[in-house]
Structures are given as structure tokens and as C-alpha cells.
Amino acid sequence: MTDLLAATTASTATDAAPDSASTVVHPAASVDHIATPLTDARSQLAEAIGLLGYTDGLHQMLATPRRELSVAVPLRMDSGESRLYLGYRVQHNFSRGPAKGGLRYAPSVNLDEVRALAMWMTWKCALLDVPYGGAKGGVAIDPREHSMAELERVTRRYTSEILPIIGPERDIPAPDIGTDEQTMAWIMDTYSVNMGYTVPGIVTGKPISLGGSQGRASATSRGVTHIALAALRHVGIEPSRASAAVQGFGKVGADAARFLSEAGVSVTGISDQYGAIFNAAGLDIEALSEHVRATGSVVGFAGAEPIDGAELLALDVDLLVPAAVEGVLHEGNAAAVRATVVVEGANGPTTPAADRIMRERGILVVPDILANAGGVIVSYFEWVQANQAYWWRADEVEARLEERMLSAWQHVLGYAGARGLSLRTAATALAVERVAEAHKLRGLYP
Numbered sequence: 001m002t003d004l005l006a007a008t009t010a011s012t013a014t015d016a017a018p019d020s021a022s023t024v025v026h027p028a029a030s031v032d033h034i035a036t037p038l039t040d041a042r043s044q045l046a047e048a049i050g051l052l053g054y055t056d057g058l059h060q061m062l063a064t065p066r067r068e069l070s071v072a073v074p075l076r077m078d079s080g081e082s083r084l085y086l087g088y089r090v091q092h093n094f095s096r097g098p099a100k101g102g103l104r105y106a107p108s109v110n111l112d113e114v115r116a117l118a119m120w121m122t123w124k125c126a127l128l129d130v131p132y133g134g135a136k137g138g139v140a141i142d143p144r145e146h147s148m149a150e151l152e153r154v155t156r157r158y159t160s161e162i163l164p165i166i167g168p169e170r171d172i173p174a175p176d177i178g179t180d181e182q183t184m185a186w187i188m189d190t191y192s193v194n195m196g197y198t199v200p201g202i203v204t205g206k207p208i209s210l211g212g213s214q215g216r217a218s219a220t221s222r223g224v225t226h227i228a229l230a231a232l233r234h235v236g237i238e239p240s241r242a243s244a245a246v247q248g249f250g251k252v253g254a255d256a257a258r259f260l261s262e263a264g265v266s267v268t269g270i271s272d273q274y275g276a277i278f279n280a281a282g283l284d285i286e287a288l289s290e291h292v293r294a295t296g297s298v299v300g301f302a303g304a305e306p307i308d309g310a311e312l313l314a315l316d317v318d319l320l321v322p323a324a325v326e327g328v329l330h331e332g333n334a335a336a337v338r339a340t341v342v343v344e345g346a347n348g349p350t351t352p353a354a355d356r357i358m359r360e361r362g363i364l365v366v367p368d369i370l371a372n373a374g375g376v377i378v379s380y381f382e383w384v385q386a387n388q389a390y391w392w393r394a395d396e397v398e399a400r401l402e403e404r405m406l407s408a409w410q411h412v413l414g415y416a417g418a419r420g421l422s423l424r425t426a427a428t429a430l431a432v433e434r435v436a437e438a439h440k441l442r443g444l445y446p
Ligand code: GLU
Pocket: 100, 101, 102, 103, 172, 173, 174, 175, 176, 177, 204, 347, 372, 373, 375, 376, 377, 379
């Protein structure tokens, strides 16, 4: 598998058509060691394929998105001027069901990133046994620079452009970085107006009053917390005596910090995109949330001292939760991590080189496709509820979420333990095996 891995890690945004095998196999390509989310995702896949002994043909299929759409999204600004943004929707795999995955608004969004995120969604859904394939969407826009009216127009235009490939039985978007339940409401409305009837199952992460699920907004953070507490106990640390650092105070990090602290974990460090803060005695998360609501950032919080972002990742804590973006734990800083357990709230926060370094240092890394799967699990519950027009109580949602997270944790732990694998390799192999099994049973058409 080494050749294929070398070839895939050399693949860049300039790749030819994604459905051509040449995207994956360039035997003569020189390997450049600049890690991107896509090279990371493909090297994780290559490792799982090697372990499972699968053929190059199957490897190529799983390394390559099934379908991808790039769209130009013109926006009429409130000022009257017009701007153009680039958008994408990548559907990585449909073998186990409709494609599923979030929609990201960030200036750095690009096709390769969306391809990686779509692949991770396929593994996440398979690992947690929700009946979906994987997809991801993105628009290269900074939502902080736009009014609500502008964001509404961008969202509706992007939705119109991807309309032919989405649908409750085809591909179901959800929130991700830079998008929220209001974004989902606009997508649902745009899709429904075009269909001529209301289609609540077209998106998940909707407002509850439009058919969203109880517990969806905090589901990723709840799932991260269930896994973090289980992982701490697994390494012999009682959560009520544990300390934690959380990178990111957005959709995942903020509630994860709150739930961890409610569980008795002392959260001593938190960062966001503007800076980082530290308090050895534990941060008051309630008061910090109040400060963030008022100022828009953790910076300047009175109950803490400022530190820099690099220091946050190297804090002397039991648990580190990277809950921001990809590639933050890399070859250059993995040796500085002092946590005993890393639980990935973000997608793809650890590069393969950092994985190796932390493994050698005895750090337990719980991979994204397991740790942050709570969001898509409750998305699945939301889709089931919307399709049946019958809604569950919050306690039912939460009990089912916890049950699925903890049984997946046990499964991955058992598989890894029996084979001497890292949790990431075990989780990826389990997921890839399920997708491959579905693919083989369905067979190739024609
Ligand atoms: N964006 C979330 C993730 O990365 C949720 C996706 C979904 O619910 O479809 O898992």
C-alpha cells in the first residue's frame, strides 16, 4: 500500500476530475510532506486498507469522492455592489445510505478540505452505525463580515446551486463551522419552496420550531463529554480529580467545557480564534460564557490570565480537547502536549505525524470520527423524527445518544486492544470495513 499512500499524499487541489483514478494514483509523483486535511484523511484510509488487506481498486474507490460539485455563488451586498464566492458540495460515499454532513462557512474553505471532511463523515456514520454515507459542503466566505440579510442571500443562492444533488433521500446538510440553525432554516425553506411543499428532512440542526430535534444543538459536546469521561476513567483518572484544556469556544468547545465542568472536571485553559486564557484553579464556565456573549471572545475574561494559543495545547492537564479546526496538533508541537488523553472535538485536528508522536509518548488519542459523532447521531434522530412527523422528548434523545456513544467507545476499545492498534486506526478500520461490506454486497453496476 506504500505506493498508493505516497501517491495519495501527493495529491493536491489541482487534481484532475475526482472520479478519475488518476486523482489517486500517480506512481511517479514526488511526495511533498506538506500535510493537508486531505493528505491526512487519505493516509489514515491507506493505513486501514493495509490492515484490512483490501485491493487497490477498493482503495481507490474509497479514497475518491463519488460526486462533487463546485459552484459560483454571487452575492448582492446590502451596499448594492456584488461579490462572488466559491462553494462546494462533496458526496464521498453512498454505499450505506444518503450522504450526510455539515456545511461550513469560512474564508479558508477549499475543495480539498471539503473532500477530507466528506470522507471523515463517511467513516463517522459507518462507525456509529447510522445509515448514511458521507458528505460535506462549504462556502469560502467569512460570515463575520456579512449582515444577516447577506448571509441569507448567500445561503439561498448556494442552496439553489446544489439543489439537484441534495434531498432527504440523497444528501442531508447540517451545521458546521460558521453556520447555524438559522442557516438550516433558510436551506429548508429554499428547498421546500422549489419542491412546492415543506420538506423538514432536507436538513438537520434546524430550529426546534421547524422540526429540529431536542438536544441537537448540544449533541456534539455531550458526545465529546461522554467519551472524555470514559477515556479518563479508562486510563485510571477519576473525572472529579481531572483537569482539562479546551481549544475552541464555539459550537463544540463551549458546551463541552460546560458539560465537563458540570461533571467535576476542572477546566483550566480555554482558547478561541482571538486568544487563550488560563486559571490554575479552574475557570468559571458560566461567567466565561457571559463574558463571551457580551464581548464575542474569551480574551479579557477577568477570572483568568492570558496565555498564548500554543501554550494552551501544551498545558499540564489530564485532558486536552481540540474543538476548533483541522491540523492543530502536528509534527511541530505534538511533543509538547502534556495531556494524558486527547479527545478530538474538531474534525481532523491531529496530523498522522502528531498521532505517531503522541502514541510513542503514551498519550491516548480518541479520534474525531468517534469522539465528535454525537452531532451526526442526533442529526440522524432528527431526520428519523422529521420523516415520521413524531418528536421525541429531550431525555429520550439524550439517553439514546449516550447509549450509542458508549457502545461505539467499547467496540473501538475492544477492537484496538485485541489487535494492538491505536484508537484511530481501530475506528477507521471498523468504519472502512462496514462501508466496504455494503459496497461488496451491492456489487458494481453495471
Ligand atoms: N458538522 C457536524 C460534523 O462534522 C455534523 C454533521 C451532521 O450532523 O450531518 O459531524
